Amino acid sequence: MFIQFKNAIRILLIFIFSTASIFSDDSIDKKNIEESIDKYFATWSNADMEGYESCFHPNAMIHFERNGDVRSENLSTFIEGQKNAHQYAMEKMKEVPLSKKIQLDKNAAQVIVRWKLTTNSREQYGYDYFTLIKYKKKWKIIYLIFNND
Secondary structure (H helix, E strand, C coil), rough: CHHHHHHHHHHHHHHHHHHHHHHHHHHHHHHHHHHHHHHHHHHHHCCCCHHHCCEEEEEEEEEEECCCEEEEEEHHHHHHHHHHHHHHHCCCCEEEEEEEEEEEEEEEEEEEEEEEEEECCCCEEEEEEEEEEEECCCCEEEEEEEECC
C-alpha cells in the first residue's frame, strides 16, 4: 500500500511540474510581449527613435488610414515619418496604452491595444493591431495596423 501511495505521489508530482512549465512558459511569453508593447509606447513618447525602431522586426510593414486612404510603409519610411512628427510637433506628444488584449501562439502573437495620445492642448484615441513574432529570442513587431477614432 505504501509503495502504491509513493508511486501515486511521484506521478502526481511529475504531472504538476510538467504542466507548470507549460503554463509558466506561456505566462513568461505574455509578460515579455507586454513589456515589448510598453517599450513601443514609452520609446515613441520619449522620441527615442532608435529604441522605438528596435521594437520592430527589420522587415516590418505598417498600415494606417489617413484621409480615407489606407497607406502602407516599410519600417525605414515609417520610422523617418515618426522622427519628423516629433521633430516638427508644436507640443510634446505622449501616447499610452489604455488596454491590451494578447493572443499567443508558440512563436507568434496578436495584440490589440487601445491607446490615448495627449499633448498640452488635445487628446486623441485609437487602436493599434500588432502581430509579433519571436526573432532572435525576442518578440518583435512584424505587422502593425493603426487608426484613430
